[in-house]
Each structure stands twice: as structure tokens, then as C-alpha cells.
Amino acid sequence: MKEKKKSKWLLKISVMLLVLLLSVCSALSCGIWYSTQNFVEKELDGQVSLAWLKESEFLPNSKESTQVYPYSQLQEIYTVADSSPHIYSVDARFQCMAHAGLNTVVSDECGVFVPTSVDRPYKDAVIVGTCEAIEFKSTSKVTDSDGVSAPYFGYVVTLKIDKNLSPVLDSDYPYSYVRIMSSQVMEDFSDFFIVGSKYIAIGTVSYLYIPFEEDQAPYFNIGEADTLLPVTEVKFKESMYEKIGVPKGTKISYGRSYYDLTSCYLSAYTDSSFLSYAKIENSLEEFLSSDENSRWNNIITSKKTVKESVKLVTVNNIESVPLFRSGRAYITQGSSFTDKDYSSGNKVCLISEQLAKSNNIKVGDVLDMTLWNAGYDLQTGPLGASWSTKPYSNKHTLSEKEGYTVTGIYTDDDAWNTQCCAFTPNTVFVPDSCISDSVKTYSSLTDLGSDRYTGMPDSRTYILKTGKASD
16 A cells, blocks of 8 residues: 555656656746646546646746747757657647637626636627717826926716627627727817717727626727827817817816816827727718728728637647546537547537537537637736737638538536636637648747747647556
8 A cells, every 4th residue: 555655656756847847947837837736636546647838828927028938948848758758649739710700708708707818809899889978087197398297188988889780799798888998089189089979999898797787887998009109298278178079167087186178188199090999970881981991891800700710729639638638628418539530630629518509509510610820919917827819810811611510519617717728618629630731830929030939839738658657
């Protein structure tokens, strides 16, 4: 009994040393140690162990502002791991996006709270609505040439959403109103929010964690530029009251203090294409058909494509995916891939229970998917970091539309927990052999030169040899 216990500990130590080598050498992925330690604890009794570079796509150190790392270092880690005497086999998984025209799901619909970056592409929306109310609220101040502190212009708008006209919005989004807080404005107030007028806006929806009521208005976070845009500082003049449709003497708040609008400064854009909203003078169809507003068609196409896309992951053995190996995820309807599926390149797939339910998909249905890859940006925040896909454009398409038959539907008991594995219910698994090598040549990495890369490489799982440590 004592020898058996000793053997287990020796095996555990050897496994942990291998994982430590992977994680320490990379110095770029956070959380590998603890997630793998927990997994090894569960797997020792079955004498089957896995080690993997964290499935959250090889995160750089989330404490750093950079998302750049030396790719050669990662390759060295792979080489060391591949030649380890503890390795039985390796499963390298290609990952990309696939447009399937599906109603993807977000964590809020499941009553789960996750870091914004996990849901980010699926909460993006382009809405059309009527301005119901506006109040002026500043979030920062400026010191003018006389040394006087003055508030910057800012506002909070309430829009009533026209769900029939909104080009990119979940059909089951429960709220009829949203609030927009921003300081985006043009010097001449062109396109600015006027009560009673109709607007189109791009941004991210949110949900309230309180019982639903009809008149609730969660915030709609309108898109902000990733880089500093050219602005000009302009003092608010009395003539501007009429332009924004409010009476003279209207106040703007800053904290608990109130000021006349004439005391504030606009940080005004110099180009209306920088705005994340626009006024619709006539019908939406007329608005979108004009040359002046052509950019909105590109925005709608990009956001709609991403929102209707799933994350596609190839596998040589579904049991090599830690989610399935640990028992956290398992097939509940249909069946898993067969040996023939893996070897012959059959175009079949496994989808999540949530995705199936959201789209009324059943086993045997065919998903028409077009593969694409725009690369990824690292999104960081107080709750951690994760990769979010970059915006789609036609140049990112990797394949023609092809049909993939649903052979099985899986359930993940902790579906939105991406601490260990960055797979959500919007992840679809396919056999690696059904994706052509020409598609796999398109990496999610961006080469910055001098062995500097950003983005996520393919995910890997190492299946460790079983048996006693003394063997």
C-alpha cells in the first residue's frame, strides 16, 4: 500500500516537473500551474494524464501592457515537450473563426458573469433607435488659459431601440431602451443627439443583474477608437444651445456640482467618420444607400459576420481536450467522432447544448460554415486577460461555404469558466483531417519582425505515458 502511494507521488512529481518546464520556460502564460495541478490530481487514479499549454491561447503576462512575445521561445518549448520520455502523443489543434449564420450565445443569457473580453465579439451590436432623453454629464475637467478649471462636455442619452430596424442585435435581447454615455461630438454638432430624432449607433450591449422590467435601460457602450484621434478644444457658446435643442441655461453635472453648459469645453472630433453614431434623416434604407454613409454598410457586415460566427477548433482525439478528458464536458446527444471521422476527413462537428438550443439544432442537421481568420487582440482587465478576434473583412475569408453534419451535442458543466480553457458554448469541434492544409497555413499570429509576434498560436495537449513511475 505504501509502495503504491509512493509510486503515485513519484508519477505526480514527474508530471508536474514537465508542466513546470512548459510554463516556466514560456514565462508567458498565467495559470498553467494551478489548472494543471488540479487536473493531475483528478487523473492520477485513472493513470491517464494530460499536460497542456494553457487553453486560453498562450496568454502573455497579463500584468504587462504588451501582447508581444518571442515565438522562437514557444517553438523551443514544443521541441522539448515533443522529445520528452513522458510523452505518449501530442494533439496540436488549429483554431479559427467560422461564419455559420447562427444566433450565438452570451454569458448573461445563462446568468453568468465573465470578463468582458470573453463575450466581447458576441455582445457587439449596431442598433437603430429614437432619442428619448438627454442629460449632460462630465467625467473630466480641463484647466483653461486663465487657470480656471472647467468641465469637459459629456452626455447621457436614452434611446428607444427599434428592434426591427437594428441591423446587428440579438433577436432575444430583452431590453427596449439603452443609455449611451459619451463625449463624442463634432464642433458643429452635426449628427448630435436631439430628442425625437432617429440614430444608428455601434457599440456593445449590456445586461442588468436585477429582475427585468419593461422600462429598464442598461448602458450601450459605443465604440471608441483604439488610438488617439485628432480633436480640437472648443468653448461651448450660447449659440450652441439651439443646435442641440435644449434651452439656454441647461446645466452639466460634474460629480455633485452643476455648471452652465457655456462653462464647459468640447473635445471635438475633426472628422464625422470618427463618430460611433449618426443621425438618420429619412429611412434607414436611404441612409445606407448614400455614398456619404457607405462606411456603415462595412461596419454592419463586419459586426454581423463576427456575431454569427463560432470558434472552430480541430482535434485528432476529442479526449485529448482537457474539458472532455476531465469529464467537465461530455456528449449528451448523438455521438462523438469515430476513428473513420478522424482518418477520412468527414465534415462532421460537435456543438454545445446552449448553441443547439439557441438555434433549434438537432443531431443530423448540417451547419454551413465559411472559415475566416483575422487574427486576435489581447484584451486585459481586472479579472484577467483573453484573446478577442479582430474585426472581419472579406480579405480574411479562408474557405468557401461547406456543410458540416452535427454528430453530437456536448454539455459543459462549467461552460463559461475560461480560467483553464478558453472554450465557451460558441466553440465547435471538428476532426483535424477535415480542414485542408492550405487553410491551416493561415496563422492567428501577426509577425512584427525580429522574432516578435502577437496573437495566439495553435493550442496543444500532451498525453503522458501511463503506468508506475518505476517502469
